[in-house]
Amino acid sequence: MRIFVTHILPEHLVAKYRLSFAACNFSRNLMSGGGFDKVYSIMPLFISGRMEEFEDSNNELIYSSMRHYGGLVAKLAVFIEQIKVFRHINRHDTVWLYNVSVLNVLLILLLKLCKPKVGVYAIELDFTPPTRKLCAMSLYLYLLNHIDGVIKLADSPLFTCENSVCLAGVTPDNGVEAPIIRKPCLEFLLSGVLQPDISSLPMALEAFAQVSDCRLHITGNSDSKQLQEYVQKYPNIIYHGVLSSDAYMDLLHSVTFQLSLRNPDWKDNQCNFPSKIIEALLHNRIIISTIHYLQIERIEYIETERSVEGFVKTLQQIRSMCDEELMDYANQSELVKKNFNPDVWNEWMTKIEHKSKK
Incomplete structure (x- = not known):
């Protein structure tokens, strides 16, 4: 089973909870190709309180009741949520992560330590370079460069994982045709x-x-x-x-x-x-x-x-x-x-997964 761990909400809730439209659109575009068997969402740290209920067969929200209390307790909830996702993952699954961050760092460590046969991969869209050696971003960068494979949107020299490919983005598989430009204007x-x-x-x-x-x-x-x-x-x-x-x-x-x-x-x-x-x-x-x-x-x-x-x-x-x-x-x-549709992404995910298992 191929699992995607991201942070996405239905379109009508994205603005309400101040999620990034670009981030949600990326995940939604990638998911439109049907390349994942299961999608779990863990919300960013700034989201707390009770979450409005919704039904989405393509996305299971993992949302701890600890978030209801706000403050530090709500921020610690992200680690409880990662443990919940960890319990859902079987030992022969493959897991793709939306960025390596605080939203999945514990999940990565748990999988590597307790379920080493699980393939752990990342889609690294944006990264803030660390300003010092001992900081959270340094840990994220280390993990990014030592997991099983990476699809990166930029070919920064900071990214050293050999089992990787650079793709600029993903286009939706929705059949919608955009209007063409017939006469350019200023x-x-x-x-x-x-x-x-x-x-x-x-x-x-x-x-x-x-x-x-x-x-x-x-x-x-x-x-x-x-x-x-x-x-x-x-x-x-x-x-x-x-x-x-x-x-x-x-x-x-x-x-x-x-x-x-x-x-x-x-x-x-x-x-x-x-x-x-x-x-x-x-x-x-x-x-x-x-x-x-x-x-x-x-x-x-x-x-x-x-x-x-x-x-x-x-x-x-x-x-x-x-x-x-x-x-x-x-x-x-x-x-x-042609260059960035979900089928291209699914092909590269499969190649990266196969290469990591050789």
Whole structure:
């Protein structure tokens, strides 16, 4: 039996419990291929109190009553939950983990010590590099590099497990076709986490202030005074706040360009791959990125410098390009599906499992 241990809730509960939409979408996309016999969910540490009941035949929530009390007791519940999952695992099962973290570290140790025939594997989506040798992240990294196999979204030199493969993401197996771009327009989207090292928001604001015929749409949670000042001063900069899934998709389909302006020198950005890139490519948008990604080397995207001057230059170049040139970067959903669909993931999981047993 192949088991997936993750943290996912039905779509209508994701916002209520402040789970990551990107994380839940990833798990849901991967599960859509039918590659797992059983899925268990353990909630992040910040969730406490009574959980709203739901029925989901594809996902069993493991939720200890200790969480009802809040505080330290609720945080300790995560270890009780891992013990409960451990009891459900038989000695010849294989277990795939969503990241190596506090949500499964005890489970890994229990399996290695008490059920050594169980194959333990991880899907490492994002990792925060340790800042010192003796810390929790150092332990997670050690375990990640010493379990039976890994699928990683970034090929960081920190990840040394030899039985591994690098995949940029997973596309859903739902048969839904995204609208294609027929005529590109100068509409750009910056979305997600609006922290400077992740979104380069200050750089984007200043660049679009200088290129007034390019329109910047921004979504996500932000209390930036600079953002509010630019929105009030420049009519081509529009802040939409936090949007529902449907409203976000409507906005995504109205723009041509998705911005991914991460700081290439920040170590955290070397240990993950932006889910927004795969999502936007799947929806036929054109990607502009400050990082060169080997994971998507067969896909066309526009690279830019991470500086106001360099980004302004890129915007000016885009503005001067004819539609035929821009369309070379658009409408790549079929290629993305071919490279990152759940069947591809299931094939790699099987290869990794077989290799670990030789």
